[in-house]
Amino acid sequence: MTTTGDDRTTAMTGPWWWERRLGAALDVGLAVVSAAECGGEGVVFARDAGLPTAVGVGFGVLAGSSLLFRRRWPVAVVLIAIAITPAQMGVLLTVVGLYSLAASELPRRITGALAGMSMAGTLIVALVRASQDLAKEGTHPPIGSEFVPFFAVAASIGVTAPPVLLGLYVGARRRLMESLRERADDLERELQLLAERAEERAEWARNEERTRIAREMHDVVAHRVSLMVVHAAALQAVARKDPEKAVKNAALVGDMGRQALTELRQMLGVLRTGEGVKSAKPVEPVPLAAVAHAAAAAASRAQDEDGPCLAELDELVGQSRDAGMAVDLSVEGEPRGYAADVEQTAYRVVQEALTNVHKHAAGAKTYVRLAHRAAEIAMQVENEPPPEAGSADAGLPSGGNGLVGMKERVTELGGVFVSGPTDGGGFRVSAVLPAAAG
Structure with a gap:
């Protein structure tokens, strides 16, 4: 059973911009983990920058907490992740932010531009960090010159490409499901409209058939019975005076009655159901419109075959x-x-x-x-x-x-x-x- 757009709007039980409470809980959890990660990395950042530890931790917690708004403002979350990349913090923020951006309804050129900026920032930071680590360990330049570029490229691609590709896939699938749901809703409305129209046509056919049958019965019964009443009155008047004429009128009354019965049988015969059906199998339900149409067609055939003519x-x-x-x-x-x-x-x-x-x-x-x-x-x-x-x-x-x-x-x-x-x-x-x- 599909749900219409109104049903889906009513089903939004989450706070603020979340459709469900589960989504809100997930984003809160991710924001807490991201804030803890950035806060921990803020200690190193504060030490390297010569700032108080509290300032570095506070900056990291504030930046990591922005992941809470990934569904509402994914562009802002990615920009914050790019901004704190030089401080060597916010890996989870970058990964989840890029995924949310790729899965959103924003134009692909914006996703590509921000993903490129994030990859470039990650590449530069990886190159600097790898070079610094190799310098601290005293590695010879030939080994370092071969290892640093490979590490930097691998790190930038590994952090950027998987979340973007996964987000694009999830966004495309989500749009496809939404399109299929809308088509199902449209089809359901069309089927309901067709059912209503079919019921209206069936009701119209029933009314037409009632009118036709009533008209036929009026024509047959009124004429024949009127003649029978007239002949019966004449029979009563001449019964004693002219027995021969009375017998003739009595015969005419009998003929009229038989003709009326014959015409009524012919007309009412089209209303019988199951005539000539000898199968023992149960009869499957037939749409009412089809029954009315078949009755009208049968009545028309009966009229064509047995109806009176000018002859x-x-x-x-x-x-x-x-x-x-x-x-x-x-x-x-x-x-x-x-x-x-x-x-x-x-x-x-x-x-x-x-x-x-x-x-x-x-x-x-x-x-x-x-x-x-x-x-x-x-x-x-x-x-x-x-x-x-x-x-x-x-x-x-x-x-x-x-x-x-x-x-x-x-x-x-x-x-x-x-x-x-x-x-x-x-x-x-x-x-x-x-x-x-x-």
Whole structure:
């Protein structure tokens, strides 16, 4: 689990500029050791310089204690180490200071310049000290002239190169880890954003599927049941007066019921899960977005295969005529094949319009017009006022979703839908669909 920048800032529990207490304790320990080393070497420095011992020790302790600030001001620590190099003190200060400088975020040219200055100072001090030691021991010049340069170069490289190289390696590794951590944080945020977007898309797909199913069920149930209610009322009226007509109406009610059940089974079949799956293996979890997409695709395939089409329009009008409605169907233009969703939408618009006539204007003369045009198909259902005021409403329940569902269907395909009362007191429903909408 990665930590974000805010988490890392909160995790800084050390005092002042230290990120952790362990780092602070380490720097304090190094500063104490460095102060002790420089203080001890200050005794020799004070004796050689002719100063009081206390002054030399105090100077050494003060200079060595500067190692406490190696993380905050590494340049200052290295400069102090270079400054006290002629006094032959501060080896630990020099080594740790150069390491801290190389591992910091400072430009490499500054690190190189200070490392070069430290190496030069160490080289000069080593040459002088080696020469003095050889002179005290009385070594012959030939031996001394060969030994002194080698010792000085080895000492300067040994004190300077290892801490600088180690610091460069640690700094590069630290920057690499920080870069990887930031990339992991970015990736985690992106994954979280993608998960939120996927959930939003899944919710949108669920809502779309609910709307589509509700619309289909309204179209199927409302039309078929409305016709069944109309035929049942007619059956009740003529049961004793005209038994033959009553039998015919009863047969029509049965046919309507069977057709309604068939359409409901076809539509609800796409909601079944695991149909045709005979494997005994457990089903792996599937993302919700994929389920919604698969359901929508299955529903679309079911509509394309089993949905109503314009060829069934005559049968639809005939059912309304059998229910006692005076319906006039006219077709303009040359009929041709359209996409399945276009034909289904056109059929549903006419079906719902006829259902509304059964509900609200029973017995009214109705005109159904269908026009095949070059780039579009137009349909219109218009009814006259009902012949009797008492028959204006058949008493069928209405949810107020019929016109809304028709408009949604048409606009989804890029068409135009208009509905409203006519000047003569009737009602008109008009829709135009692009022929290539599918």
